[in-house]
Amino acid sequence: MTGVETPAVGLTHGASEDTGLGHRGPESKSIVVPYGFWLFVLSDMVLFSALFATYATLAHATDGGPASNELFDRTLVAIETIALLLSSFVCGLAMIAARRRNLIWTQIWLLVTGLLGAVFLGIELYEFAMMIGEGAGPQRSAFLSAFFTLVGCHGAHVTAGLLWIGTMMAQFWAKGFQPHIMRRMMCLSIFWHALDIIWVAIFTIVYLMGTLP
């Protein structure tokens, strides 16, 4: 169940698997660590909400420059969306393999997750480059500043996620499925799924609503 029978008693090492009502004492690390990370992810969502609120306020502040319906390509967005969604799915498969301590499949699925994430990022960078090339860069207007920052912030998080995936693969290879490595995998999984949740909001509010006929 909890697994290792340690002779020593830490704060959350060898602790209880309580339902949070505190009756049996502190909960174990495998619960405490992902919960803390979940809280961090929620605070990150609040950060994005501030950026979304900014985008909504500035969506029409185009300063005579290009507006959303002139700039966004729905086909590219559709491909990005599928790529990120599939990468979320594959990350789930990686988690399943990791829980079963299958190194090969964990690494394969993690690699595919990373590659799909890289596809997403590549398309996004291409889109940004195109827009900047046409003179629709973030310095052109408040609307564009808001767009580049909101979508770019998400892209920066994806980039950080890719670095993390790479580090995770290295750690699995070097250290195997030790408890602290598994906890990090859990946190990575929460992070990666949360990124897709944010993307749902982005493609809906920014891209779809921005290009309504």
Place this chain on the structure above:
Amino acid sequence: MSEHEREELMDVAPGAPHDSLMSETLSYIVGLGLALLLTGVSFWVASTSSIWGPGVAMGLVVLAIAQMGVHLVFFLHITSGPDNTNNVLALAFGVLIVFLVMIGTIWIMGHMNVNMGPMPELTNLQMQRG
């Protein structure tokens, strides 16, 4: 206390799956399917002319929220069981704050834009210049 009873009392980490290989994989497959469906419908709603204009934005928001829910349930395994209470409460708090920040800002800034927009003389000047 029996294995089964202890398991029922176990609190669950957010994102931690709850059961066997088949059902875990199934959870992700169903989630993927639903998410793809909702994405497709969103794209369709945004391009069709058969839905009343103002309803499109509302429809897109509803579909987005539904898809976020799919992610939360099928990928992050957030459920309403007692072992998940802390996770759900944290999520509810986060959602409340997101709601307050976004709706509050949009409401306030909307009023500001109406009341505090550039005066006609200024706009005239800008248009003359620009």
Place this chain on the structure above:
Amino acid sequence: MFGRLTWEAIPLTEPIPLITSLVVILAIGAAVVWVTVKGWWPYLWNEYITSTDHKRIGIMYFVLGLVMLIRGFADAIMMRAQQMFAVGASQGYLPPEHYNQIFTAHGTIMIFFVAMPLVISFMNFVVPLQLGVRDVAFPTMNNVSFWLTASGVLLTNLSLFIGEYARTGWLGFPPLSEQQFSPGVGVDYYLVALQIAGVGTVLTAVNFVTTILKTRAPGMSYLRMPVFCWTTLAANLLILAAFPVLTATYAMLMLDRYLGFHFFTNDGGGNSMLYMNLIWVWGHPEVYILILPAFGIYSEVVSTFSGKPLFGYRSMVFATLAICIISFCVWLHHFFTMGAGADVNAIFGIASMIIAVPTGVKIFNWLFTMYGGRVRFNVPMYWTIGFMLTFVIGGLTGVLLAMPPVDFLVHNSLFLIAHFHQVIIGGVVFAIMAGYTYWFPKAFGFTLDERLGKAIFWCWFIGFHLAFMPLYVLGFWGGTRRLQHIADPTWQPWLDVAFVGALLIGLGIVLTVVQLLYSIKTRDRRLDTTGDPWDGRTLEWLTLSPPPHFNFAVLPDVHGEEAYWTRKQTALREEKLIEEPDYKAIEMPVNTPTGVIVAFFASLCGFALIWYIWWLAIVGLVGAFAVLVWYAWRDEHEHIIPADEVAQLERERRRIRKEQIQTWPRPA
């Protein structure tokens, strides 16, 4: 190679920053030499700098906050002096460009680097002890949080020696804070330092919310937690909710300044009102982040020194959570005059008045706790009663300001200044002093001198009223905030009184330092041998003073509210301690230099960003990332304290307590 950093950045032509810089550099140099000569570096490194012990980290936060209080107060007394001198024909001694930096630094330092660290210091030291556990949920992250805050402090203070500070006021409103109107390094120092410190603060919040919700002693259900833990929970939920908005807003301003974006600029479609909105979405919860733990400290002090359980525990909890939620619904009251219109103003005005209700509930609960109790007037109780008198009036002026029609007259006037200083000083600072005196013996094993403590209280209490009551009057007479020069000579007497008040507060601060040094010197007269000098009611008083590294040999079993009080009364009634437990080895987290090294690279990166030294910024960023990866690769996370050592320490504690059973008063 060095971006825009040149030798001109050093303020050789400005006497005040120059002399201050020299004095500070000499003082720091002297301290470093003294520590080196005494051979204290290994001790400091092992016992404090790399410590993951919440008690040590709490002490470091407190020292940081206290040192910054001196800097922030120096700014304050300079401002008071300037306003006193610069009336009518006189221009005072501070030109506007300098005065503006001082009031900006004063506000920024007091909120971010005095009040926050001091409040966080108590949360760190006290919460795990009160919850009956060994440490916070993430001890290494706790260490990193502290050092990131210290990095923010370092960068902010560097602006005194190298370059300049922002001149925008402590919130940095655009368009003044935009590149166009503040082209120097000042606003960049402000933004970068706060962004770095902000990361530390959010990590602290993750730590404490997790600790309180997921790690408590066996049997400690939510409604058996001490009220200080509830208020800490609420405050940290607010940090989690509010600080990301601050991070986003500052990031947007930085993008405007560094990359020419148009979020808040005058041109390009920018909207500076949006900044006001977002910054106050953070700003209002921030003050509740400060006051809620303060309320928690008062709850602990009042119940201990009245010898009674806190009146209305559940209503206290409910009031705390209500304040937590409502504080996120009132932010527009900071900009009633910006033009959202009457209906928006009305909603936020009503919400701002409603938030006074749960606060009132708390005040009544404290009063009812005292009523019928045997109140002991130790120093913490002085601060508490002083708080009740001061804060209530400050809160009332707040309700006045919550009415938009009134606010239109006194927005950004000296009336506002007096209001928020009243609630922050009367609420937060008094609580910090109360908590400091209350928990000092737990941290160091001896109490502070009482007589000096009372003198410090009177200096602050009288000094505060002298310094700020005149400002209410001047505010009604049309005095705006941040005035470098006063046109109306009839204000002179009021400004003189205010200056005297500030001097008195200054005396209070000096006496605080004197009290500390004197108490250390004469500590043998006031040793806390039992660990329970105040006849406490919560679990931190179960341990010896200072507690062992692992806090409790065995996590205490909690059977009711006031876990320690019931256990103590039972022991006194039965004239014996609980059964000696089975001693087990204890695992505690190892020390780590991760925090201080990450903060070093963060500071490097921050300094480089401010001065446009791009290659150095990348070095800093890569360095910070590398340290984290290096940390992630370690295999030894814990060290083991053998069962014998645990047993020895615990037996000593039990021996002392057994002796005390004979002398302590019997339960009624």
